[in-house]
Structure formats: structure tokens, C-alpha cells
Amino acid sequence: MANPRTLRTGLADRLKTISGLEVYERWPGQLNPPCAVVDLVAAEPEQTMGRGDLTRWDFEIDILYPLAGGWENAQDQMDVLLATSSTGGVYGAIHGDRTLGAIAHSTFVKGYRDYGRRVIDENIELLGATIAAEVWAS
Helix, strand or coil: CCCHHHHHHHHHHHHCCCCCCEEECCCCCCCCCCEEEEEEEEEEECCCCCCCCCEEEEEEEEEEEECCCCHHHHHHHHHHHHCCCCCCCHHHHHHCCCCCCCCCCEEEEEEEEEEEEEEECCCEEEEEEEEEEEEEEC
């Protein structure tokens, strides 16, 4: 049976296939960007015609990119991570194995939001975006 930890790990494992991206299964004490943080936001059990055998799990994946090379460079790099192509980005990594290593029935990238400046620890500026992922699992 699926649980938040195994699904977070499955998503993180898929994201680790992206070259150069540090991946965290939960918010760490210190970030090392470019990075992704997987966070559970909601779950809704019994979603299949009353059978009760599937749960919809909603996750947010925060992507954070450093501004050391300037905004333009950060945006160019973020564009690769947010592309809906099959290589180099979050969409391709997750859709490379929608079962997350056979622990889920399917996983979908639902969309992106909050693209822009993020401030961490009151003094670290990063470019960030939040990706919504939906996982269906027993």
C-alpha cells in the first residue's frame, strides 16, 4: 500500500535522473541549488467508482535555481527544467516512469505556477517555480 514517504521517494528518484539537479524528499535545513524539493500537499482516498482501491495524492515540486550567473542564465536553465519535452526536465523525468518504480498506478505533471523570484532565509535570492504532480496509487 502506498504512503507519503514511498511516493515522495519515488518522485525524488525520478527527479534524480535530471543531470545537475540536487533533489530533496522534504524541505532540508539548507538548500544547495539548483535543486528540487518534493512536498505532499493533499490526498484523497477511494477515487474509483466506489471501489476504494485508489488514492489521489497531490504533490508540489519546488524547483529553485541560483542567480549567480544572472537572471537571463537562470531563466535559460529553468526553461529546460520546465519544458514539456521528454528530455532534460521534470516532465520527461516523471513521464519516463509514471509508476515511480512500480509503486503507483500513474503519475501526471498537472502544471506549473509561481514562476519568479524567491527569497530563502531572508537574504538568498533564487529563481523558482512550483510544479503540481498528481499520483494515483493503491
